[in-house]
Amino acid sequence: MTLINASGMRPQQDSPMWPYHPELLARPVPRYTSYPTALEFSPSVGAEAQLEALQRLPRGTGISLYAHIPFCKIICWYCGCNTHRANKPARVENYLEVLQAEIDWLAGRVGGRVRLDRLSFGGGSPNSLEPAGFVRLVGQIISLFGNDRPEISVELDPRTFEGEWRTLLGKVGISRASFGVQTLEPDVQKRVGRIQPLEMIVEGTKALRDSGVRSLNFDLMYGLPGQTTDHLLHTIDQALELGPDRIALFGYAHVPQQIPRQRQIDAHDLPGMEERFRSAALGHARLVAAGYQAVGFDHFAKPDDPMAVAARNGTLRRNFQGFTDDQSEVLLGVGATAITCTPELILQNEKNLGQYRELVAEGLPPATLGVRRTTDDRERGLIIEELLCGRAADLSVMAENGLVELRLQPFLRHGLCTLADNRLQVTSAGLPYARAIASCFDRYRNHPSERFSNAI
Numbered sequence: 001m002t003l004i005n006a007s008g009m010r011p012q013q014d015s016p017m018w019p020y021h022p023e024l025l026a027r028p029v030p031r032y033t034s035y036p037t038a039l040e041f042s043p044s045v046g047a048e049a050q051l052e053a054l055q056r057l058p059r060g061t062g063i064s065l066y067a068h069i070p071f072c073k074i075i076c077w078y079c080g081c082n083t084h085r086a087n088k089p090a091r092v093e094n095y096l097e098v099l100q101a102e103i104d105w106l107a108g109r110v111g112g113r114v115r116l117d118r119l120s121f122g123g124g125s126p127n128s129l130e131p132a133g134f135v136r137l138v139g140q141i142i143s144l145f146g147n148d149r150p151e152i153s154v155e156l157d158p159r160t161f162e163g164e165w166r167t168l169l170g171k172v173g174i175s176r177a178s179f180g181v182q183t184l185e186p187d188v189q190k191r192v193g194r195i196q197p198l199e200m201i202v203e204g205t206k207a208l209r210d211s212g213v214r215s216l217n218f219d220l221m222y223g224l225p226g227q228t229t230d231h232l233l234h235t236i237d238q239a240l241e242l243g244p245d246r247i248a249l250f251g252y253a254h255v256p257q258q259i260p261r262q263r264q265i266d267a268h269d270l271p272g273m274e275e276r277f278r279s280a281a282l283g284h285a286r287l288v289a290a291g292y293q294a295v296g297f298d299h300f301a302k303p304d305d306p307m308a309v310a311a312r313n314g315t316l317r318r319n320f321q322g323f324t325d326d327q328s329e330v331l332l333g334v335g336a337t338a339i340t341c342t343p344e345l346i347l348q349n350e351k352n353l354g355q356y357r358e359l360v361a362e363g364l365p366p367a368t369l370g371v372r373r374t375t376d377d378r379e380r381g382l383i384i385e386e387l388l389c390g391r392a393a394d395l396s397v398m399a400e401n402g403l404v405e406l407r408l409q410p411f412l413r414h415g416l417c418t419l420a421d422n423r424l425q426v427t428s429a430g431l432p433y434a435r436a437i438a439s440c441f442d443r444y445r446n447h448p449s450e451r452f453s454n455a456i
Contacts, residue, residue: 017281018277018281018429018431018432019414019415019416019429020274020277021410021414021416021433022273022274022277023410024410024411024414024416024433024436025273025277025432025433025436025456026273027436027439029435029436029438029439029442029445030435030439030442030445031435032318032384032385032388032435032438032439033318033319033320033321033322034319034320034339034341034346034381035377035380035381035384035385035442036346036371036373036377036381036444037442037444038348039444040371040444041346041348041369041370041371042369042370042371043368043369045345045347045369045370045371045372046347046365046367046368046369046370047364047365047366047367047368048365049345049347049367049370049372050340050347050365050366050367050370051109051365052345053340053342053344053345053347054106054109054110055109056342057110057113057114057330057342058113059113059114060113060114060115061113061114061115061330062114062115062117062328062330063110063114063115063116063117063118063328063330063331063332064117064118064119064120064326064328064330064331064332065116065118065119065120065141065145065331065332065333065334066120066121066122066320066321066331066332066333066334066338066339067099067103067119067120067121067122067126067137067141067333067334067335067338068082068122068123068124068333068334068335068336068337068338068349069095069099069121069122069123069124069125069126069128069129069335070082070083070084070095070123070124070335070336070337070353071083071084071085071086071092071095071123071124071125071128071129072084072085072086072123072124072125072128072157072160073085073086073087073125073128073157073159073160074157074159074160074193074194075193075261076182076192076193076194077192077193077194077261077262077264077265078182078192078193078194078221078224078252078254078262078265079259079261080253080255080258080259080262081123081124082124082336082337082351083123083124083125084124084353086125086128089130092128092129092130093130093133094357095336095353095357096129096133096137098356098357098360098361099137099334099335100136100137100140101360101361102334102335102360102366103137103140103141103144103334104140104144105360105363106332106334107144107145110332111144111145111146112146114145114330115145115146115147116141116142116145116146116147116150117147117150117151117326117328118150118151118152118153118326118328119138119141119142119150119151119152119153120152120153120154120321121134121152121153121154121155122154122155122321123155125155125156125157125160125180126154126155126156127154127156127157127160127161127165128157128160131163131164131165131168134168134172135168135171135172138152138172138173139172149173151175151176152172152173152174152175152176153174153175153176153177153178153215154169154174154176154177154178155177155178155180156177156178156179156180156204156208157180158179158180158181158196158200158201158204159194159195159196159200161179161204161207166204166207166211167207167211168211169208169211169212169213170211170212170213174211174212174213175212175213175214175215176213176214176215176216176217177208177213177215177216177217178216178217178218178219178248179201179204179205179208179216179217179218179219179244180219181196181201181218181219181220181235181239182194182219182220182221182224183220183221183224183227183231183232183235184198184201184234184235184238184239185227185231185234185235187226188224188225188226188227188231191224191225191226191265191266191269192224192225192265193264198238201239201242202242205242205244214245215245215246215305215306216244216245216246217244217245217246217247217248218239218242218244218246218247218248219248219250220232220235220236220239220247220248220249220250220283221249221250221251221252222249222250222251222252222276222279222280222283223251223252223254223270223271223276223279224252224270225265225266225269225270226269227271227279229275229278229279229282232279232282232283233282233283233286236249236283236286236287237286240287240290245301245302245305246299246300246301246302246305246307247287247292247299247300247301248298248299248300248322249280249283249284249287249298249299249300250298251276251280251298251456252270254267254270273456276456277432277456280298280432280456281432284431287300288300291303293305293308293311293312294431295307295308295311295316295323295390296311296316296318296323296388296389296390296434297388297431297432297434297435299322299323306325307323307324307325309325310324310325311323311389311390314391315327316389316390316391317385317389318385318388318389319331319341320333320339320341323389329342329343330342333347333348333349334349335349336349336350336351336352336353336356336366337349337350337351340367343373343378344372344373345370345371345372345373346370346371346373347367347369347370348367348368348369348370349366349367349368350366350367350368355368376443379397379398380398380441380442380443382397383395383397383398383424383438383441384438384441384442387424387426387434387437387438388434388435388438390426391425392423392424392425393423393424393425394422394423395419395422395423395424396422398441404440404441407439407440408424408437408440411430411433411436411437411440414429415427415429415430416429416430416433416437417430417433417437424437432456433456435456
C-alpha cells in the first residue's frame with residue numbers, strides 16, 4: 001500500500017491522504033450513469049418499448065428533456081462522445097430539421113400530459129449549430145411542451161463560442177452552461193487536438209456571465225498524455241481564478257479499441273495508474289482547499305450551488321448527465337444516440353445519422369436499443385446510486401448474496417467502506433474506490449470488459 005497525501009509528497013502526520021491499493025483499481029468498471037449499463041442494451045427492446053413508455057407516463061409528470069447535437073467544428077482526439085465534424089453546413093442543417101421532426105413526434109404523444117421542468121442541450125457541441133437554428137430549436141420545444149420557464153442548460157465548446165452565440169443564451173433563457181476546458185497547458189492541448197488559449201476561456205467566461213448564466217461548470221481532465229501533476233494543478237489554479245460554480249475533474253479514459261480517434265494519442269505518453277491516482281488526489285485536495293464542496297468523487301461545487309445543496313441534504317442523483325440535483329424520474333432524449341430513461345426502461349435512439357433520419361421521416365419511434373429494468377435491477381441500481389452519491393446504501397432489500405460479500409471483503413478490510421446493520425457506506429479514504437465498490441453489486445460484471453475505463 002502507498003499513501004498519497006494532498007501535497008503529493010511523503011505523508012506527514014494528520015495530512016489528508018488516500019491509501020493507494022492498485023489491485024483494487026485494476027479492474028475496469030463502468031461510470032454507472034445508469035444501471036444496467038449500456039453494455040446490456042439489446043435490440044429486442046426498442047421502438048415498441050418506447051411507445052409503451054410514452055403512453056404510460058401519468059398526466060402531470062415532470063420530465064427532463066435532453067437534446068443531442070452530434071457535431072463539433074473540431075474533433076478532439078480524446079473524445080468518446082457520439083459526434084461528427086460539422087464541416088458541411090447542409091448536413092448539420094438537415095440534422096436539425098430531423099431533430100425538430102422527432103420533437104414534433106414526441107410532443108404528439110406526450111404534449112399536454114407532461115410538465116417540462118428541465119431542458120438540456122449536449123453533444124458534441126450545441127454551438128456547432130448556427131445561432132438562428134439553435135434559437136428556433138429552443139422556441140419549438142418551449143412552445144410544444146408548454147412551460148415558458150424550464151431550467152435550461154447547454155454544453156459549449158470555447159473554441160467556437162463566438163459572434164451571436166455570446167449574446168443569445170440570455171435571450172432564450174439559458175441559466176446553466178458547461179465549458180469544455182479540459183486542460184490549459186499548451187503542450188498537453190497539442191497532444192489531444194484541442195488548442196484553446198487561456199484568453200479564450202477568460203473571454204468566454206465573461207460573455208457567459210454577462211448573458212445571465214448563473215451556474216457555470218468547467219470540465220477538467222487528468223490522465224492526459226504528457227500531463228504532469230504540476231500541469232494539472234496549474235490548470236486548476238487558473239480555472240479557480242475565473243470562479244466557476246462547478247468543476248468536474250474527470251480521468252481520461254483511453255479505449256482506442258472502442259474509439260478509433262483516440263489512436264492519434266500516443267499511449268506511451270499517458271501516465272500510469274499510480275500517477276493518475278496521485279493527480280486525482282492532488283486535484284481533489286486543491287479544489288476542497290479552495291472552498292469547493294466535493295460532490296461524489298469527481299465533481300465539485302461552491303457550497304451555495306444547487307448540486308452542493310443536494311449533496312448535503314441527501315437528494316443528489318446520478319443519471320446519464322452525471323451528478324445532478326434534478327429529481328425527475330423521467331428523462332426523455334431526442335436526437336441520434338440520445339437516451340430515454342424511466343424507472344422501468346432505458347432506451348437509446350439510433351446512433352447512425354442516416355438510419356436515424358429514415359426512422360424519423362417514416363414517423364417511427366427512433367429508439368433501437370434498450371433494456372427493461374427488473375425489480376432486481378432497480379434495487380441494485382439504487383444501491384449503486386446511493387454509494388456514488390455519498391450516502392449509506394441499505395442492503396436489506398437484497399437477498400443474501402455470497403458473491404457480493406466476497407467482492408466487498410477487500411474494501412472492508414482496508415477501511416474503504418463500512419458495513420453495519422445492513423448499511424454500506426464508502427469512507428473518506430474509500431472515495432476514489434467508489435465506482436469499484438459499487439461494481440460489487442453489478443450482477444452483469446462477472447468478467448472485466450475492455451469497453452470500460454480505469455476505476456480512477
